[in-house]
Amino acid sequence: SSVFMAKWIGVAQKTAWKMGHAIRELMDPGAENQPPLHGIVELDE
Incomplete structure (x- = not known):
C-alpha cells in the first residue's frame, strides 16, 4: 500500500501513491510502444 511504502x-503518502501508480503503469505489459520494466526501477519526479 502507499501508506506502507511511504513509511518504508x-x-x-501522496508521493508514495504517485510513485507506485507510475511504476505500475510502466510495468504494464500491455502498454503501447513500451516494453515492461524488470528488476530494480528508479524513478525521478
Missing part, C-alpha cells in the same frame, strides 16, 4: 522510503 520516508516520503509523504
